[in-house]
Structure formats: C-alpha cells, structure tokens
Amino acid sequence: MGTLDHLKCEACSVNAHRLSADEIASLMPDVPHWELIEDGTIQKLKRVFRTDNFIQSIALTNAIAEQAEKENHHPQLIVEYSSVTVIWWTHKIHGLHKNDFIMAYHTSTLYANMAG
Numbered sequence: 001m002g003t004l005d006h007l008k009c010e011a012c013s014v015n016a017h018r019l020s021a022d023e024i025a026s027l028m029p030d031v032p033h034w035e036l037i038e039d040g041t042i043q044k045l046k047r048v049f050r051t052d053n054f055i056q057s058i059a060l061t062n063a064i065a066e067q068a069e070k071e072n073h074h075p076q077l078i079v080e081y082s083s084v085t086v087i088w089w090t091h092k093i094h095g096l097h098k099n100d101f102i103m104a105y106h107t108s109t110l111y112a113n114m115a116g
C-alpha cells in the first residue's frame, strides 16, 4: 500500500504546481517500474506493460481509458500486439503534476489486477 493508493486527481489549471526535481525524486519510489523521461523540456512518466496478445492489450487500454475518464486525466498510449506503453504528464503545465504519479500508481494496479 503506497502513499498514492487512496489519492484522487485534483482538477488541473494552467497555474497548477509543476513538480520540482526534488519532489519528483521523492515520488519515484512510489511508482516502481516507471521511468522518468525527458521529451524536449517536458518531463514524463513512462512504463511499458507486456501483454500476451492484442486482445489483452486492448483490454488493458480500455481499463486505463475508463479510469482516465473518471479522473479527467489522460495518458498517451501506444497499443501493440504484445505491449501497451503508457506515458503520463500534465499537458496544461507542460510537465509533471502529482496527478501523473497518482495515475501511474493506479495504472500499475490495474495491470497487476489484470495479470492476476
């Protein structure tokens, strides 16, 4: 049970707090297997989820989509026959917000529950 387990996304505005390097470093342990990447000047969280087949990739994608709609916070998804790549960042602030860590945590939980 991590510190992000019971957290929900907050509504994000253009003035929302973009996480500092220290804040990101303190949150990374809560999202094991996620990678911090730089896309130009934008920091993002990325994880590749392996699947057994395309149907499973689509099922994981749909589960992530449902959660994203519920939280009104959406990832970039790359759906392939044996993996789903999930990339989180907050578009409005061109960087990482705590919402991204919350959603990365919940995405990992979805995957773990699907994998059984």
Ligand SMILES: C[C@H](O)[C@H](O)[C@H]1CNC2=NC(N)=NC(=O)C2=N1
Pocket: 012, 072, 073, 074, 075, 088, 089, 090, 091, 092, 093
């Ligand atoms: C209008 C709507 O609330 C916003 O555009 C939301 C939708 N989902 C979002 N998802 C992400 N990752 N970043 C955003 O800034 C964002 N904004």
